[in-house]
Amino acid sequence: MSELHSFAICGSGYIGSFIISAFLARDSPPKLIVLSRNPKSKNYPPQVTVVRVDDYGDVDNVARILMAHKIDAVLSTVGYGGIRAQREMADAAKKANIMLFVPSEFGSPTDDAPNEDEDTKWRSLEYINAIGLSWAKFYTGGFINTALYSVTGVRVNGKINIIGKGQNPVSFTLEEDIGGFVAHVLTSLPLSSLSNKIFRLEGDRGSLQDIAEWYHKEVAYVEAIPGPRSENLSMLSKVFESGAGSTGWSFQHGREGKGCSAAGSANKLWQTHRWKKIRDVITSL
Incomplete structure (x- = not known):
């Protein structure tokens, strides 16, 4: 049984709408809030609380929002242009004692990817690790x-x-399947099975x-x-x-992984x- 009962979605990215729909389709939907710079940019279901955040760099304010809504986990669904802001989101999550942070990794593997750009997803995860924040990553492919x-x-x-x-x-992987899987594991698996784990879908x-x-x-x-x-x-x-x-690719070994590191290895959890x-x-x- 999951210890996670309330979630904050950061950003109104494309895949975020599928994750929100899947959460709300659960037999017992969790509490959901969306943090957005432009709350009126899209219509959200009435069950979702939308909170305006003008600047993720205001870590104290974002942390206060998370604590006020008693959020257990934060999910980032930002696009490539918002990757750097994930560090600020992570700082706020850490300050608010969030149990789990899900970075925007909905795509191909990034572990040890050969890119020195400070705005890469891999650099974001290095930072999240460095501040001692538990995370879960979802590799989905295209x-x-x-x-x-x-x-x-x-x-x-x-x-x-x-x-x-x-x-x-x-x-x-189909977008609805991605949203469904994310909602399923985050609301059914214990935190010990989520923390610092990579889920490889296919x-x-x-x-x-x-x-x-x-x-x-x-x-x-x-x-x-x-x-x-x-x-x-x-x-x-x-x-x-x-x-x-x-989704099973390993940059470190230059080949496909096996077992729990293989493409689609997480599918069995659903x-x-x-x-x-x-x-x-x-x-x-």
């Missing part, structure tokens, strides 16, 4: 409803655009070449993914090409669930 379209550039030219060969397997698995074959699409070998956000999507395509698109496959959701590209 979001099925968005990644297939964005990283392939298929909507730009009708082709599966590939940087490299596109033969390495990539993990993909709803489906396939290379970019596989995707081209499944949907009968021509492959275009390119140096950059065409269309908007080309730089970011090209970087993600290169991650896929390196093998690190699998025993009653049927994970959606790519072709269950997307019938054509």
Whole structure:
């Protein structure tokens, strides 16, 4: 049984809406608050309390909010541009004696990733560890409803655009499945099974070449993914090409992990669930 009964969601990121919906769908929904710089930017369910936070750098104020609402765990769903703010969120969580912090790791593995940028997810986790705050990370791979379209550039030219060969397997998970899993484990597992643990999900698995074959699409070998956000999507395509698109990837060993470090190894924790496959959701590209 989980000791976590109240949660604060920081940021109104894309995946956050699926996590909120999944929490509210539980038989006994936990207490939820959302911390947002712009509370009116989207409509939240009436069961959710939305609290305006103008500056996460005001650690004392954020900590007071968390304590006033008696929050047990903090979840960050910020996008790439908000990664640095996670350190300030973590400081506030530590000051408020929060039991668990979930950083925004909803994607490919980041442990020991070869990037010296101080704003990376891995640097954020180093900081969270350094201040002695317990954490849980969720590696999900690409979001099925968005990644297939964005990283392939298929909507730009009708082709599966590939940087490299596109033969390495990539993990993909449906957004609703991600939200459901996060809500399930955080409200059912004891804190000892959550603290400083990595949960590796995988709803489906396939290379970019596989995707081209499944949907009968021509492959275009390119140096950059065409269309908007080309730089970011090209970087993600290169991650896929390196093998690190699998949720079981280990940068330290340069290969896939095994056992509890394997892609999809955490799926078994949601025993009653049927994970959606790519072709269950997307019938054509």
